[in-house]
Amino acid sequence: MSDIKIKITDRDGVQHEIDAPTDMNMNLMEVVRSYELAPEGTIGICGGMAMCASCQCYVKSDHQLPEKSDDEEAMLAEAFFVEDNSRLGCQLHITPELEGLEVELAPEEA
Amino acid sequence: MIKTDILIIGAGPTGLFAVFEAGLLQLKCHLIDALPQPGGQCSEIYPKKPIYDIPGFPEVLAGELVDNLMEQIKPFQPGFTLGERAEKIEKLDDDTFLVTTNKGTQHNAPIVAIAGGLGSFEPRKPQLENLAKFEDKGVAYMIKEPEVYRDKKVVIAGGGDSALDWSIFLAELASEVTLVHRRNEFRGALDSVEKVQQLKNQGKINLITPAEVIDLQGQDHLQKVIVRKTDNSEEIDLEVDYFIPLFGLSPKLGPIADWGLEIEKNAIKVDNTLDYQTNIPGIYAIGDVNTYPGKLKLILCGFHEATLMCQSAYQRIYPDKKYVMKYTTVGGVTGFDGSKKEAPKAVVKSIE
Numbered sequence: 001m002s003d004i005k006i007k008i009t010d011r012d013g014v015q016h017e018i019d020a021p022t023d024m025n026m027n028l029m030e031v032v033r034s035y036e037l038a039p040e041g042t043i044g045i046c047g048g049m050a051m052c053a054s055c056q057c058y059v060k061s062d063h064q065l066p067e068k069s070d071d072e073e074a075m076l077a078e079a080f081f082v083e084d085n086s087r088l089g090c091q092l093h094i095t096p097e098l099e100g101l102e103v104e105l106a107p108e109e110a
Numbered sequence: 111m112i113k114t115d116i117l118i119i120g121a122g123p124t125g126l127f128a129v130f131e132a133g134l135l136q137l138k139c140h141l142i143d144a145l146p147q148p149g150g151q152c153s154e155i156y157p158k159k160p161i162y163d164i165p166g167f168p169e170v171l172a173g174e175l176v177d178n179l180m181e182q183i184k185p186f187q188p189g190f191t192l193g194e195r196a197e198k199i200e201k202l203d204d205d206t207f208l209v210t211t212n213k214g215t216q217h218n219a220p221i222v223a224i225a226g227g228l229g230s231f232e233p234r235k236p237q238l239e240n241l242a243k244f245e246d247k248g249v250a251y252m253i254k255e256p257e258v259y260r261d262k263k264v265v266i267a268g269g270g271d272s273a274l275d276w277s278i279f280l281a282e283l284a285s286e287v288t289l290v291h292r293r294n295e296f297r298g299a300l301d302s303v304e305k306v307q308q309l310k311n312q313g314k315i316n317l318i319t320p321a322e323v324i325d326l327q328g329q330d331h332l333q334k335v336i337v338r339k340t341d342n343s344e345e346i347d348l349e350v351d352y353f354i355p356l357f358g359l360s361p362k363l364g365p366i367a368d369w370g371l372e373i374e375k376n377a378i379k380v381d382n383t384l385d386y387q388t389n390i391p392g393i394y395a396i397g398d399v400n401t402y403p404g405k406l407k408l409i410l411c412g413f414h415e416a417t418l419m420c421q422s423a424y425q426r427i428y429p430d431k432k433y434v435m436k437y438t439t440v441g442g443v444t445g446f447d448g449s450k451k452e453a454p455k456a457v458v459k460s461i462e
C-alpha cells in the first residue's frame with residue numbers, strides 16, 4: 001500500500017484531506033465516491049468513460065497533469081461551469097506524482 | 111390500453127433480459143423507454159465501447175450485446191412503447207397497476223418492474239435565467255418538426271454532432287442559422303465539420319466562436335439572444351425566432367421518484383434477500399436503478415436480479431400454481447410465436 005495526500009473541496013465548500021491509494025488503479029472520481037464526498041448518483045454517473053461531466057473538478061494546485069484525451073476535451077467543451085483549470089476526475093489516475101494535489105468539485109448540473 | 115403480465119420500465123440490458131426469463135415462465139412483457147431505441151445506455155451512450163465482464167463473452171461491444179439480447183428475446187414477442195417516459199402510476203381496484211406515459215399511452219399489468227438504469231435521458235439545459243420562461247415559446251431542446259423553422263431565424267448552441275448536423279440541415283430551411291460554440295474546435299464526424307465550414311464560407315451559417323449564449327430576451331415569445339464572445343467579451347445581440355441548445359443528454363430519475371417508492375442515494379431501495387421488490391408490493395426494481403447493501407451497478411448483476419424478480423412475479427400472478435425452475439438445456443425455449451429451440455435429440459442406432 002502506498003497512499004498520497006489529496007485535498008478535495010466538496011460542493012458545500014468544505015475541504016477534506018484524504019489518503020488516496022496509488023496502487024488500486026483508481027481515478028480521482030472513484031476516490032471522491034469512496035469517501036462519499038458527493039452523494040451517490042451525483043458524481044461518476046457514466047461510470048468513468050468521460051461521457052458525462054458529473055465528476056468535473058477545478059485543479060487548484062500547480063501539478064503537472066497528464067494531457068487531456070480527445071474524449072475529455074470533447075466533454076469539457078460541452079459541459080457547464082467549465083473553467084481553464086477544469087478536469088474530469090475520472091480521467092485523472094492516482095499516481096505518486098499527484099501527492100499534495102488540491103481540487104475543488106464543480107457544481108452539480110441542475 | 112396495452113395489457114401485459116410484466117410491465118418493464120426501461121429497455122436497457124436488464125429490462126431486455128427480464129423478457130427472456132419471464133418468457134420461460136410463459137409471462138408476457140411490455141417495455142417502456144424514453145429513448146427512441148432499445149438498449150438504454152448501451153445504445154445511447156457507448157454502443158462502440160467494449161464490455162469485458164459479461165460472463166461467457168471475453169469481449170463484446172455494448173451495441174452488440176443489445177443486438178444479441180434482442181435476438182434472444184425475439185421468440186417472446188415483447189411489446190415496446192419507445193420515445194415515451196413513464197409518468198404516472200395508479201393502483202386499480204383489481205390490484206393491478208396502470209402506468210401512463212408523458213404522451214398519454216396507458217399500460218395495465220399486475221407486475222411493474224422498474225429497470226430504469228440511471229433514469230430517463232433528458233436534454234442538458236444551459237444555465238440561463240429566462241430559459242424556462244421561453245420553453246415552447248422559442249426555446250426547444252430537440253427538433254421534432256423541422257418545418258416549424260422554415261424561413262425563421264434560428265440560433266443553435268453546442269459543439270457536438272447534433273449541433274453540427276442540425277445547423278447543416280436548417281441552413282437550407284431557415285432564413286438565418288447561427289451556430290454558437292464555446293470553442294473554435296468542433297468535435298463531430300469529419301464530414302459534418304467540413305460541411306459546416308463550407309456553409310460558413312458560403313454565408314449560409316453564421317458561426318460565432320468562441321462564444322456563449324448569456325441571455326434570452328423577449329415579451330411573450332423569444333425575440334433576442336445575447337451572445338458573448340469568450341475571447342474579447344464582445345456582446346452580440348441577435349434578433350431570433352428560435353434558440354436550440356444542443357448539449358447532449360443526461361439521465362434523471364424523473365417522475366419515478368414521486369411514485370411513493372423508498373429512495374436512497376438516488377436509487378430505489380429493494381429487498382435483496384428475496385426478490386428485489388420495492389416497498390410497494392407488485393413493484394420491483396432491478397439493475398442500476400435499485401440499491402441494497404453491497405449493490406454493484408453491473409450488467410451481470412442486473413441479469414441475476416431480473417431472473418429472481420420473474421420467479422417472484424410468477425408466484426404473485428399465480429399464487430396457487432406449483433412451479434420448479436427448469437433448465438433451458440432440458441426444457442428448451444418455446445416462444446410465443448410458436449418457435450421451439452431445444453437440444454438435438456440423441457439417437458439410438460446401431461452402427462453396422
